[in-house]
Amino acid sequence: MATSTGVDNRKLFMWLFLASECLFFGSLIAAYLLYRGQHGVPCMDGDLSTCVFPTDRTINGVEYEGIFDIPFTSVSAFVLLMSSVSMVLALAAIQRGNVRAMRIWLFTTAALGALFVGGQAFEFTEFYREGLTLETNLFGTTFYVLTGFHGAHVTIGVLVLFSLLIWSSRGKIQAKDSLNIELAGLYWHFVDIVWIVIFTLIYLIQP
């Protein structure tokens, strides 16, 4: 349909939605940054021996081993980044009218996304086992909520991708419907970029 700006309604909607999401993640990240490295009163009961820190540190002469596994999370970040590549390939395929290739790349993207979410579930479980919960300290609170909301976004993306796969298996997505794939792709890349920011701020730049 012809629009006043020439941009499709749904595409404009998606860009606006992503702009709005910037404020959503921006607020979450702001809260994380505000509390970053504040472990002066790190635990509910003030007993340092029960405390959990993101990385190694020494407090009052006592050394604590951090719980981050940087290599593991780097791999899962790489997995998510690669899923953006396959997403681009899926869009390129359907724009050429190659439904079969699109389905393969969509599946790859969804699978890589699911792998990332699985990695996050594993990480959360590990941290929980080592004593880090929402209640433990400000790190636990901000870490779980920020990365958890990101994980929820990836999960929704995976659901969307699988829905598109099922939809396409009924022959409902042809070259003329490539906008559906493009919109899912915009969302997917955005969630990816957010992870680059989060990964850098939480894991790579230590307080």
Next chain:
Amino acid sequence: MAGVAQAGNPLGRALRDVRHMAEDRYSIWSWIATVDHKRIGIMYGITAFTFFLIGGVEALLLRIQLAQPNSTFLDPDQFNRLFTMHGTTMIFLVVMPLSAAFFNLVIPLMIGARDVAFPRLNSFSFWAFLAGGIFLNASFFIRGNIFEGDIGAPGAGWFGYAPLTSTEFSPGHGIDFWILGLLILGVASMAGGFNFIVTILNMRAPGMTLLRMPLFVWMTLVTSFLIIFAMPVITVALFELLFDRLYNANFFNASVGGSPLLWQHMFWLFGHPEVYILILPAMGIVSEILPTFSKKPLFGYPFVVFSGVAIGFMSWGVWVHHMYTTGLGTVANSAFGLSTILIGVPTGVKIFNWLATMWGGSISIKTPLLMCAGFVTMFTIGGLSGVLHTMVPSDFQQQDTYFVVAHFHYVLFGGSIFALFAGVYYWFPKFTGKLLGEGLGQLHFWLMLIGFNLTFFPMHISGLLGMPRRIYTYQEGFGFDTLNMMSTVGGFIIAASMLVFITNFISSLRNGEKSGRDPWDARTLEWSLPSPVPNYNFKEVPVVEARDAFWYTKYRENEEGVVVRIEGAAADDEEDDGEGGHGIHLPSPSYFPLIAAAGLPIIATGLIYDPALVAVGVATTMIGVFGWAIEPPTERR
């Protein structure tokens, strides 16, 4: 063959039956499944007005309590819960959705479109708003019999400052209902915000360039941008509070280093743009009505447009003026004091433009104009007391006194509500074909104006005398007694004015004077359509050649440079029974937005009481969303 297969399938048959019911224009199902922006606008208006009455009753209860010193009509706890619900209701369930009602009713008509960009999303916005409003108000009933005084509603103020909202200081589930209710309402507002930005940017008729758009369209655009950027901030703040309360997170827990100030920053970073979300649509309405009733184009159109845009940007840089007394330091306070003074400039520009619009015009004194004049004067008084708040030392004295209450009622009631009523009187004929009674309308205006000033003007004085807000009573002998009695009497006069309005509304709906297309000799495209507007809006999409597009088709300058009416232009005799327009593609009615919205309060209830309900809610919303995605959006009328 497909039809036969479907007929054999009970679910398919049931689905088809309800679809048929939705296609009968006179059936209740056609309202429930409607995606017509005009019907959604009417539902928004009626729902928001109902909440207005509820919020008004809450205010009257507060005023009865405060009429006399040492009153025991309400206890402190009931007082807290009632003023919390009054504020929350008036902002989120009244002024925002009433503005949304006008967005829905007139934006597509003003830009020459047949509907909004996403009709089903529009319907979802309404149902989510209704769901959020009901959910929020359901909190009244969670503690027992409210008629015996066991009010369960939240009691920490509409601003919900930490740590007052923590489980320690606000036990029970009132605050949880508040958080989740606002989250649902936020979803509704954001969906509306996206929809109207796309509609305004993308659905304009040929020739409707940005600088030919009516002012109300511009202000809706700015407001929608504010909504989609401000709502995510409060959403995050509310989620953080929710995690603190339900799962013992520490965001606002000072005992482990959490900062209650974080809440205030996030709340007001949302809250100040929100103030402009509440007032900009009102300014847009006034900017439509004043030119029409002054028979002059809006004075300085581009200045008014860019002032509105400037206000939109600047509204992000003034939030700390709500927090001067929190100890952020002189540098922060001075900087935000300065930015707050600056935001007064574009606001002042608009006021002068409205005055200049009326200046020298041939003014017809009808209720819409009176309401607008009320808006300009009352809003100016509120704006001036707002300027006093920008000055930090002055604000330190006024913080948490009735002076602040007076200020924001002058801008929100004296401002928004007057303008919204102006809009009701102005556009009522367009959607009903009948005029609201002029006599009762003027009575409504004068009663409301007198009642409003009697209620809120004395609060300036009681506030300067030091009467603190949010306190359930006061002692004798501080000089508050007479002032408070005046405020209470004024409150009841406002209530009386609402009874006049309701009487007028109902009687005009039944036997009001017929209005025809263009009762006000108006300037914008909606008046070129029959009243009430047929469901397809424009039989032919109009081509716009000038600002004030409809006026331009009615009048032109003759040889002597005098503006004369073009003979036979926009004649009213051509009656349109709404039966034309066959073959126009209109969006089909759909139940799925309602289903998707219905899942939200179920999820919210589940989060508070029972995880199993969360699953039910998620499933409901998923059914709605998937059904929506699969269902074809349009069929031939």
